[in-house]
Amino acid sequence: xxxxxxxxxxxxxxxxxxYMTPGIAVFGYNLAKTYKVRPSEFARxxxxxxxxxxxxxxxxxxxxxxxxxGVCILIGWPAFLVWWxxxxxxxATQEIEQxxxxxxxxxxxxxxKLTPMEAEASSYVIDPLGKxxxxxxxxxxxxxxxxxxDLFDPKDELWSFHIPKGCITGKYGNTYSGDTxxxxxxxxxxxxAEFITEGS
Amino acid sequence: xxxxxxxRLIYGDxxxxxxxxxxxxxxxxxGISFESPYTANWRGYVGTWQxxxxxxxxxxxxxxxxxxxxxxxxxxxxxxxxGYDKVFAHWFSGELRCPQGAQLEYVxxxxxxxxxxxxxxxxxxxxxxxxxxxxxxxxxxDLDPTSIPAFLRKQSD
Numbered sequence: 290x291x292x293x294x295x296x297x298x299x300x301x302x303x304x305x306x307x308y309m310t311p312g313i314a315v316f317g318y319n320l321a322k323t324y325k326v327r328p329s330e331f332a333r334x335x336x337x338x339x340x341x342x343x344x345x346x347x348x349x350x351x352x353x354x355x356x357x358x359g360v361c362i363l364i365g366w367p368a369f370l371v372w373w374x375x376x377x378x379x380x381a382t383q384e385i386e387q388x389x390x391x392x393x394x395x396x397x398x399x400x401x402k403l404t405p406m407e408a409e410a411s412s413y414v415i416d417p418l419g420k421x422x423x424x425x426x427x428x429x430x431x432x433x434x435x436x437x438x439d440l441f442d443p444k445d446e447l448w449s450f451h452i453p454k455g456c457i458t459g460k461y462g463n464t465y466s467g468d469t470x471x472x473x474x475x476x477x478x479x480x481x482a483e484f485i486t487e488g489s
Numbered sequence: 490x491x492x493x494x495x496x497r498l499i500y501g502d503x504x505x506x507x508x509x510x511x512x513x514x515x516x517x518x519x520g521i522s523f524e525s526p527y528t529a530n531w532r533g534y535v536g537t538w539q540x541x542x543x544x545x546x547x548x549x550x551x552x553x554x555x556x557x558x559x560x561x562x563x564x565x566x567x568x569x570x571x572g573y574d575k576v577f578a579h580w581f582s583g584e585l586r587c588p589q590g591a592q593l594e595y596v597x598x599x600x601x602x603x604x605x606x607x608x609x610x611x612x613x614x615x616x617x618x619x620x621x622x623x624x625x626x627x628x629x630x631d632l633d634p635t636s637i638p639a640f641l642r643k644q645s646d
Contacts, residue, residue: 414579414614416548416577416579417543417544418541418543418550418575418577420550420573420575420576420577421576421577421579427579427580428515428570428576428577428579429515429518429519429580431519432518432519432520435520454583465583466583466584466611467581467582467611467612467613468582468613469582470582484518485514485518485580486580487579487580487581487613487614488514488580488581488582488583489509489511489514489581489582489583489584
């Protein structure tokens with residue numbers, strides 16, 4: 290291997306240039322990325338009104354900062370790539386976590402697994418004035434149908450849940466003035482959907 | 490957030506404001522949403538509710554609705570619940586809060602204003618289970634000198 294490198298007869302400057310080539314690409318990519326997310330003309334006009342016009346000193350400072358960052362990337366691009374890989378992985382994980390739907394129901398509120406037929410058996414609402422449709426879960430029948438249509442995977446399970454009054458739950462950690470009950474769609478132990486039959 | 494327009498509750502022979510939205514859970518479950526016509530009505534509707542007694546049991550019913558499908562188009566109860574002039578709110582388990590008496594403090598947010606009394610009515614699956622009144626007072630905003638750390642207190646002697 291050493292013999293092969295020696296046979297290339299390259300000077301140290303040429304070797305340095307070869308080493309820095311990926312760094313140039315990384316720096317160019319980041320420069321383009323920064324340019325792409327720059328403030329709009331409108332935002333820049335507002336900033337100019339608030340801060341005042343950009344002075345020559347600030348322009349020189351910017352040039353200095355970008356130059357220094359450029360040199361750092363050109364020399365230390367392998368470390369920069371590792372850092373980049375780690376932060377993008379962390380950001381992706383955070384995004385997945387943030388985009389996860391949050392339900393009223395949490396694993397500790399689950400009661401028992403049951404079939405849709407078992408769930409429907411005691412779901413009919415009695416009203417002496419007859420102001421409820423004679424369907425499972427009365428006026429909430431549409432919402433029930435939405436949950437049922439969502440149970441398409443053979444691994445999907447239907448569980449009943451109950452959240453006692455006053456428990457802190459939900460996406461925003463609220464407490465509710467009454468009991469909350471319903472059914473949840475569970476797959477591989479994860480809550481994927483819920484249907485609330487009573488709550489506030 | 491602006492103070493929000495109240496729902497209405499007919500209880501006995503009185504119509505009183507209601508600072509709870511029992512329809513919210515139903516709308517969320519069924520994926521129905523309305524357009525806000527103005528900042529004091531972000532939810533886009535005002536419902537009229539009634540507690541109706543039958544054979545000694547009092548139940549909560551939605552008896553009127555004005556909901557903005559768009560800024561111009563207003564829906565009624567029969568548009569949202571076709572074939573029904575009343576809707577039994579069997580999904581509602583929780584507390585209705587009805588402010589009563591003089592307004593002690595105005596808060597420019599939601600239903601956060603304080604009134605002399607709150608009539609609190611609890612329901613289980615749309616059936617009234619208990620009710621009571623709460624007397625409200627304004628929180629004392631005068632500073633208690635003893636609650637200030639000693640090093641921040643001005644030396645008087």
